[in-house]
Amino acid sequence: MKLDQEAARTRLGDHVHGVLCTLHPERGPDPQPVVYAVSGDGHVGVPIDSVKPKSRTRLQREDNLDADPRGSLLVEHWDAEDWSRLWWVRAQLEHVPDPPTALTDELGDRLARTVPQYADKPFHRVLVCRIVKVTGWAASED
Secondary structure, three states: OEOOHHHHHHHHHHOOEEEEEEEEOOOEEEEEEEEOEEOOOOEEEEEEEOOOOOOOOOOHHHHHHHHOOEEEEEEEEOOOOOHHHOEEEEEEEEEOOOOOHHHHHHHHHHHHHHOHHHOOOOEEEEEEEEEEEEEEEEOOOO
């Protein structure tokens, strides 16, 4: 059953982990698992942190969004035992290259409250995208 906008946005906001897909100029779709937060005004923040090891602090997803600002975030629930509990939500995104400080602060605060490893806000920066559209599906109304 198709989820309405409100139900899809609620599920998106209630979760902190999904798959961000950007477009690599040569390879095409470039999905990455990410942690994220949703702001009150409809933006998604994806942290670029110093917690996990990286070969560089500028990540490919940032280069991809600079080349093409479109992206999507997929969040889903899988239950192998009970398919009536299956659901997914997809947010179509548009990169915000120079977000206001208040917005990145809000998203950083949300990440710090929901992800214990981010309590001290170990961010190089927070990648910000505006939610353009949210769609979703659920196997049942529950």
